[in-house]
Amino acid sequence: MASVSIFVGSMYGNADNLAAEVKNKLISLGHEATVFEDGTIEQLVAADNLLFITSTTGAGDLPDNIQPLFSQMQSQFPMLTNKKVGVIALGDSSYGDTFCGGGRQIDALVQELNATLPIERLDIDACEHFEPWEPAAPWLMRWAAIL
Template sequence: MPTTSIFYGSVYGAAERLAETVCEKLTAMGHSAKLIDNPQVEDVATAEQILVITSTTGQGDLPDNLLPLFLGLQNQFPLLTGKPCAVIAMGDSSYGDTFCGAGKQFEELLIELQGRIVQPRLDIDAMVDFDPEPVALPWVEKLAEQL
């Protein structure tokens, strides 16, 4: 069974905690999953399946721990040619047009790299759902069916 590599961008730890929970959930469902700390472009290029979980900072920006990977992917542009990809975006709808901006940017980049989005992006609104797990875990169950 292919391994799902989970890349996360977190400012205050919520996205990292969610990534850990999602990794545990996928594993409990019989899937192979791993968290990627300090990700490099090569980690994305060699991943069998890609899941990005990211919070949004500032005005729709990527968290500092995920930004170098994003910029590296833009610069090196490794084609993902049909590789299964999915994104969970976390944000705050009070920011208007930049709500979940980091996840939206990462999904667009995965598409540009010819990754295959296997499930519509999940946008989690901190204004509505303080705890992201009850929203994310049913989505992850559906994702597991697509992988």
């Protein structure tokens, strides 16, 4: 089974809660999973498989706790070749063009870093899903099956 490092960007705890559920589900499927709320570039480079779960703040920005990692990824450009990566973006479609902006930024960057994204980013709209686990569960099952 696979080892998954889950990097979380959260302002009010919704992404943190989803990451905990995702971790538990991955473990129940026989995988190893670790959640990093203040992840470092060293943890990212050491990871076998990466899953980013992030909310969006402000005008499509990343939460404060994941911004340092994102900035390090931009400046140090650690190639993610041969690493399987998934991105779950949380947002609110009433914000228009900035909807899931945090996750879209991460998605674009990991593609630049040559990561393998076996399935496309999942955008979860708070206007449609009060509880993000509902749309995340089937996406996670598809992603985990590819690991």
